[in-house]
Amino acid sequence: MERTQEVDPTDETVQAVARRMIEIMFEHRGVGLAAPQVGLPWRIFVTRHPNNPDNEESGLVWMNPVLDVIDGSVESEEEGCLSLPEIRGEIKRPLAIRISGHDVNGKPISAESDELIARIWQHENDHLDGVLIIDKMSAMDRLVNRKLIRDLERRL
Numbered sequence: 001m002e003r004t005q006e007v008d009p010t011d012e013t014v015q016a017v018a019r020r021m022i023e024i025m026f027e028h029r030g031v032g033l034a035a036p037q038v039g040l041p042w043r044i045f046v047t048r049h050p051n052n053p054d055n056e057e058s059g060l061v062w063m064n065p066v067l068d069v070i071d072g073s074v075e076s077e078e079e080g081c082l083s084l085p086e087i088r089g090e091i092k093r094p095l096a097i098r099i100s101g102h103d104v105n106g107k108p109i110s111a112e113s114d115e116l117i118a119r120i121w122q123h124e125n126d127h128l129d130g131v132l133i134i135d136k137m138s139a140m141d142r143l144v145n146r147k148l149i150r151d152l153e154r155r156l
Helices: 012-027 116-128 139-144 146-155
Strands: 032-034 044-047 060-079 089-102 108-113
Touching (some): 012 060, 108 116
Antiparallel strands (some): 044 060, 060 089
């Protein structure tokens, strides 16, 4: 995976793709989805809304996101990924994050959280930087997932 390119948040095609990404995320029961996961080299990801996670209408779009760590304390949690079905591992991430970017209408937005959504922002932003959870797994988690990772590599 490679690093993605910034998009024009006011471009109607970009906005339409972002809306479709929300639909795809819900169809696959994900909590987030990044443009590289749908074959686009764009700096966009979508997430469920933390206060209304089951409502597709409340899905959030983050175009050209910028993440800042506001609490450097690190916590390890199990993560999976729509791109890597069945592969799970303990991933260490900072607890609290500030995010800024543009929403589906091209308007500036920002938020802060130390809840699960902060982990999701970091996970999806990793996709935009060409990083997968297997790149962040411990040696033990890679060993546990060795067969699944090998099978995935053979398919690529």
